[in-house]
Amino acid sequence: QKEVEQNSGPLSVPEGAIASLNCTYSDRGSQSFFWYRQYSGKSPELIMSIYSNGDKEDGRFTAQLNKASQYVSLLIRDSQPSDSATYLCAVRAGSARQLTFGSGTQLTVLP
Amino acid sequence: DARVTQTPRHKVTEMGQEVTMRCQPILGHNTVFWYRQTMMQGLELLAYFRNRAPLDDSGMPKDRFSAEMPDATLATLKIQPSEPRDSAVYFCASGFQSDTQYFGPGTRLTVL
Numbered sequence: 001q002k003e004v005e006q007n008s009g010p011l012s013v014p015e016g017a018i019a020s021l022n023c024t025y026s027d028r029g030s031q032s033f034f035w036y037r038q039y040s041g042k043s044p045e046l047i048m049s050i051y052s053n054g055d056k057e058d059g060r061f062t063a064q065l066n067k068a069s070q071y072v073s074l075l076i077r078d079s080q081p082s083d084s085a086t087y088l089c090a091v092r093a094g095s096a097r098q099l100t101f102g103s104g105t106q107l108t109v110l111p
Numbered sequence: 112d113a114r115v116t117q118t119p120r121h122k123v124t125e126m127g128q129e130v131t132m133r134c135q136p137i138l139g140h141n142t143v144f145w146y147r148q149t150m151m152q153g154l155e156l157l158a159y160f161r162n163r164a165p166l167d168d169s170g171m172p173k174d175r176f177s178a179e180m181p182d183a184t185l186a187t188l189k190i191q192p193s194e195p196r197d198s199a200v201y202f203c204a205s206g207f208q209s210d211t212q213y214f215g216p217g218t219r220l221t222v223l
Contacts, residue, residue: 034211043202043214044154088154097166098144099212101154 003027004091006102014110019076021105023089026070032092033065033072034099039085048074079109113137115205115215123221129191132218134203135184143186144212145171145178146202154202160186193222 005024013019021035032051036044050056050063050072062075072091076083089102116135124130136143145157158168158178168178175194180186190197198221204212 036214043217046211046213049211097142097161098156098159100156103153 003093003100004089004102006087006089006105008103009106010108011105012108012110013079015079015081017079017109019079019083019107019109021074021076021087021089021107022071023073023091023102024071025089025091025100027091027093028067028070030067030070030091030093032099033063034090035061035063035072035074036088036090036101037085038088038104044088076107081109081111084108115203115213117201117203117215117218119218120216121219121221123223124193125223126194127192128222129189130193130197130220130222132188132201132203132220134186134188134205134215136186136203136205137213138184140205140207140213142206142208142212143180144204144206145186145188146204146214147199148202148217149199157188157201190220193220195222198222 003026035048037047038044048063050065053065056063060077064073086104086106088104090099092099118133141162143160146154148154157170159166160180163180177189200217200219202217203215206212
């Protein structure tokens, strides 16, 4: 079992819709959770971090964390074609210093 | 606008040659990470430094890869000898206290 799992997709949504990206993790001691966006041929770019249960909103992005169920999600409201990218979930386990990345979900927003 | 820089951006070499990749972390960051990304394996951590000291290089093939941080403004990743299976994009990332990481643009390595 992978430590951080994501649906690889591709996930397609129409422009203006809500895109929902999910991530599960195996280490219950995980403390820090991140979402990175990676455009094709580019480097990962940090878009959200979340540390506590509940929702965290930043513009059109909302990260949701549920430690009891060991999942973290990213919602993108009013999706735009420019949101088309691969979204990487990253988790820092309680005792670890480094992040573990999921394999990413490819999102396509259709005009 | 502080950014992680990496050189070279692209490298094509022949099997058996030495490859050196360089990274300049963001000024003030005390942690540096080296990652390798391929379609098959995704993003893999190769090595990790904190305050220039290597803390974890368990992801690196020890016989051919080496990572160093000769000073706070330079991290290097060397492959000697290189093999075709080393073809990948190598990313350097830096952060403060290791939590939030900022990635450089990457070095795309092709070993023929």
